[in-house]
Amino acid sequence: MRIMTSLSRTLLPFLVLVWAGALVVVLALTFVVSVWKGVSISGWNIAAAQISRWVLFWVGVYLISNFLSIAVAHGRTRREFLWQAAAFALLISVVLAAVTRFGFLVESLVYRGMDWSTGDAGGGILEYSLVYAVWSAVGAFMAASFIRFSSAALVTIPIGVVLIVPAGSLVSGANSLPFLGSLPGFTHGQAMLLTLGTVVVALGLAWAVAREMPIRTKAG
Amino acid sequence: MRVDVTGLTVRYGDVTAVDDMSFSLESDKIYGLLGRNGSGKTSLMSVLAGYRKPSGGTVLVGGEPVFENRRATAGISLVRHVADAADKSDKISEALTYAAWWRDSWDARYADELLELFKLSRDEKIGALSLGQRSAFGVTIGLASRAPLTMLDESHLGMDTPTRYKFYDALLQDFMRNPRTFILSTHLIEELAALLEEVVIIDGGKLVLHEETDSLRSRGIEVTGVADDVDGFVAGLTVLSEKTLGRTKSAMVYGSLDDEQLAAARRAGLELGPIALQDLFVHLTEPVGETR
Amino acid sequence: MFDDRSPIYRQIAERIKADVLSGALEADEQVMSTNQYAAFYRINPATAAKAFQQLVDEKVLYKKRGIGMFVSTEAREMLRVQGRETFFGEVVDPMVAEAKAIGIPLTDVIRRIELLENGDI
Numbered sequence: 277m278r279i280m281t282s283l284s285r286t287l288l289p290f291l292v293l294v295w296a297g298a299l300v301v302v303l304a305l306t307f308v309v310s311v312w313k314g315v316s317i318s319g320w321n322i323a324a325a326q327i328s329r330w331v332l333f334w335v336g337v338y339l340i341s342n343f344l345s346i347a348v349a350h351g352r353t354r355r356e357f358l359w360q361a362a363a364f365a366l367l368i369s370v371v372l373a374a375v376t377r378f379g380f381l382v383e384s385l386v387y388r389g390m391d392w393s394t395g396d397a398g399g400g401i402l403e404y405s406l407v408y409a410v411w412s413a414v415g416a417f418m419a420a421s422f423i424r425f426s427s428a429a430l431v432t433i434p435i436g437v438v439l440i441v442p443a444g445s446l447v448s449g450a451n452s453l454p455f456l457g458s459l460p461g462f463t464h465g466q467a468m469l470l471t472l473g474t475v476v477v478a479l480g481l482a483w484a485v486a487r488e489m490p491i492r493t494k495a496g
Numbered sequence: 497m498r499v500d501v502t503g504l505t506v507r508y509g510d511v512t513a514v515d516d517m518s519f520s521l522e523s524d525k526i527y528g529l530l531g532r533n534g535s536g537k538t539s540l541m542s543v544l545a546g547y548r549k550p551s552g553g554t555v556l557v558g559g560e561p562v563f564e565n566r567r568a569t570a571g572i573s574l575v576r577h578v579a580d581a582a583d584k585s586d587k588i589s590e591a592l593t594y595a596a597w598w599r600d601s602w603d604a605r606y607a608d609e610l611l612e613l614f615k616l617s618r619d620e621k622i623g624a625l626s627l628g629q630r631s632a633f634g635v636t637i638g639l640a641s642r643a644p645l646t647m648l649d650e651s652h653l654g655m656d657t658p659t660r661y662k663f664y665d666a667l668l669q670d671f672m673r674n675p676r677t678f679i680l681s682t683h684l685i686e687e688l689a690a691l692l693e694e695v696v697i698i699d700g701g702k703l704v705l706h707e708e709t710d711s712l713r714s715r716g717i718e719v720t721g722v723a724d725d726v727d728g729f730v731a732g733l734t735v736l737s738e739k740t741l742g743r744t745k746s747a748m749v750y751g752s753l754d755d756e757q758l759a760a761a762r763r764a765g766l767e768l769g770p771i772a773l774q775d776l777f778v779h780l781t782e783p784v785g786e787t788r
Numbered sequence: 789m790f791d792d793r794s795p796i797y798r799q800i801a802e803r804i805k806a807d808v809l810s811g812a813l814e815a816d817e818q819v820m821s822t823n824q825y826a827a828f829y830r831i832n833p834a835t836a837a838k839a840f841q842q843l844v845d846e847k848v849l850y851k852k853r854g855i856g857m858f859v860s861t862e863a864r865e866m867l868r869v870q871g872r873e874t875f876f877g878e879v880v881d882p883m884v885a886e887a888k889a890i891g892i893p894l895t896d897v898i899r900r901i902e903l904l905e906n907g908d909i
Contacts, residue, residue: 282597342583343594348547349580350598351569351643488564490548493538493576526832664830672823672833689792690831710795710835770793 279347280360280367287335288368294331295375298323302379303386315392320383324376324398325447329440332372332408336365336415340482341423345491358486362479365412373404399447406471407443413478414439420486439478442470497571497644497677498523499544503553506539506701513539515701516553521679521694523644526671528692528709529681532781536701537681538576541647544679545574557645570600573643575634575651584623588616588633599641606670607640613662627654635663639670647679652688664691686774699781709773716771717753720746725764729757736779748779796831800839805848808863809871815861819849 299320306319339361347357380398387394398404414436421429445467462470499521506514514536521527531537542548543555546562546569554561560568575581582591588611595602611618614632616625625633631653638648652660668691671678682688685695689709697704707715716736719726723745736748748771753761761768790796807813822840826833840857843849848863887897903909 278597346581346583346591346594347598348569349574350595350602350641351566351572351600352598353546353564353566353569355564356566488549491542491580493580525834661830665827668827668830668833672826686792690790690796690829690835693832693834709832710797710838713792713795773792 277360279352279357280364283339283343283361283364284367287364288371291331291335291368291372292375295328295372295379298327299379299382303383306386306392310390310392315387315390318380318383318387318394318398320379321394321398324379324404328372328376328404329407329411329443332365332369332411333415335368336412336417336482337419339365339412340416340419340486344420344486344489348491354487354489358483361416362413362483365416366409369408369412370401370405372408373401376404377401402468403446406468406475407446409475410440410443410471410478413475413482417478417482417485420482420489423492424485424489435481439474442467442474446471497558498556499645499677499679500556500559501540501544501553502555504540504543504550504555505552506536506543506548507551513701514543517698517701517703518553519696519703519706521677521696523677524675525693526667526678526680526691528685528688528695529679529698530683530685530695530777530781531681531698532683535699535781537698538649539701540698541574541576541649541679541681544645545569545572545647547574547580571644572647573599573638573641573645574647574649575638576649581637582622582633584621586622587618588620588622589618591622591633591637592618595637595641599643601642603640603642606642607636610636610639610666613666614659628656628659629654631655632659632663635666639666642674643676645677645679647681649681650683651680652682652684660687664688667691685777686772689773697777697780704780712776713773714770715750715752716773716776717749717751718746718769718771719749719761719766720744720769721764721766725766729761729764729766736776737782748775750776750780790829790831796835797839797842800825800829800831800836801842801848804839804843805867808848808859809867811864813859815859815864817859818855819857819859821856 302319302323306315309315309319343361344354344357348354376398377400384394399407418429418432418436421432445462446464501520502518504514504517505512517536517540529537529541539548543550544557544562546564549563556562557568557572562568562572581595582588586594592604592607595607596604614629614636616629616633616636620629622630622633631651632655635648635651638646638651652663655663664687667678667680680688680692685692689695692709694707695709695712696706705712719730721729721744723740723743726745726747730747730749734750736750738745738747740746753768758768790799804813804819813819819840820828822833822837825831825836825840829836840849844851844857847860847866849857850860851857883897884894887894
């Protein structure tokens with residue numbers, strides 16, 4: 277568990293701080309906006325639905341592109357690294373989902389004090405956990421593909437897009453940009469299960485690609 | 497840590513970097529891996545470290561297959577000319593933290609000593625280091641890992657002379673204190689040769705020879721004399737190179753001569769002289785009549 | 789230091805023998821340890837060990853267990869005897885050949901030797 281604990285020790289506090297900083301910035305922006313017009317939507321919802329997913333995507337990329345080769349260089353196996361990195365990704369997904377939820381709580385208190393309307397207020401911890409998990413797993417899969425197959429890995433982009441579609445339907449505010457809205461014909465529960473499936477598939481793909489990946493010499 | 501390479505082949509697409517190579521190395525010696533650029537040194541070491549899966553053949557370290565086997569890889573450290581154990585955006589201190597996290601045998605205090613020796617600051621970013629400093633940092637990672645099999649690939653690259661001497665001294669000192677197997681790769685053997693107990697020379701992905709450095713020093717003989725006499729004498733011997741000046745010819749012969757041959761040379765009035773290791777290496781990796 | 793044209797262990801052994809002959813190393817004097825020697829001359833300790841082992845085999849040095857290696861009492865005398873055996877073949881004969889090749893009369897060579905012997909130069 278050495279890899280998971282060491283990753284958690286550095287990246288987890290960092291990411292929680294990023295979330296806290298984002299909350300402060302969002303609230304400040306909301307106040308700025310309120311000078312010109314009435315606040316009728318949740319600013320935090322935009323950050324939580326849009327920006328946070330990309331941060332988790334980056335985490336997945338960073339784990340593979342940065343830490344995998346360092347771990348192997350210090351005599352760790354890919355197998356050991358990959359399953360612990362996956363465990364780490366799931367852990368931060370849950371923790372950051374909780375922090376995201378906490379952000380909504382803080383925001384609602386502020387909104388109540390200012391008598392603003394939040395409109396649509398995001399999803400639950402479970403929903404955000406699944407969204408974050410699939411985005412980080414897709415990030416890891418795509419990073420591994422690009423490192424291993426270079427430009428041939430462009431074909432993994434549509435795979436990645438398909439994998440994140442179900443997640444987009446779970447939380448409100450994610451249905452505008454960049455991809456699709458809610459899944460037609462699925463209940464919320466079915467969409468949750470489907471998203472869970474995409475997490476498993478994305479992790480499996482990342483594993484398959486990175487499992488025997490050569491560690492190349494870094495340029496320059 | 498003992499190393500056994502059997503029928504090893506490494507391919508990148510159509511390119512064969514290592515071609516059916518076999519050799520064994522014993523524990524606790526300093527080996528030199530010599531070869532020109534592109535001879536397959538880095539590919540060979542990458543497989544020995546489990547950085548890449550062999551395309552064919554087997555690689556055992558301490559009797560264990562290496563690839564994805566923690567029992568082997570925990571005792572192996574490879575530092576290629578650009579440190580793999582860090583990202584360019586990392587600070588030296590961060591790279592040391594990763595080593596402390598993941599390398600069980602890491603000696604943090606010794607790493608600090610080496611940083612001091614090489615005058616490297618912990619706050620410096622890896623990407624901002626000069627080539628020589630980056631090499632020195634690689635040496636720091638390699639030595640402080642205290643791995644039973646430590647491989648340093650072209651680790652002197654970009655170092656100035658005083659730094660290289662510091663590197664050699666540190667290496668020797670630590671080797672005597674904590675004996676382990678070292679493989680140092682280089683294409684400049686002159687300076688390094690005295691440190692090496694044995695050398696493995698590879699060329700074009702194939703093993704050329706594996707021999708004790710000191711016996712290799714007596715393996716090359718330069719035969720000089722009248723062209724016809726030289727030709728007559730070297731017929732049947734392994735000739736590495738020849739050059740002629742007027743009626744005089746000199747030929748580099750690889751191998752040792754027996755007493756009968758020595759007497760024959762004396763009778764023919766031929767002059768026999770030694771060949772420097774560097775010259776021997778150059779000619780061993782460049783077949784006669786071939787210019788590369 | 790050492791050249792790359794002959795085995796280093798042999799060069800080390802020759803150097804130590806020369807020190808014994810010249811008196812720089814005296815009888816029963818301790819010589820550097822293998823590791824000290826390796827560190828000082830920046831060479832592989834196994835190479836240094838091989839040289840020392842050869843000198844022990846030739847009885848130039850002897851080992852005291854746990855302490856180190858020392859110059860044997862008879863080493864200097866032994867090396868002098870060996871030196872005398874090879875002196876004419878290795879030193880005088882080539883010198884005479886060289887003198888002839890460059891046209892120095894042997895009488896001049898002999899005169900020079902006498903001057904050296906009498907301390908006149």
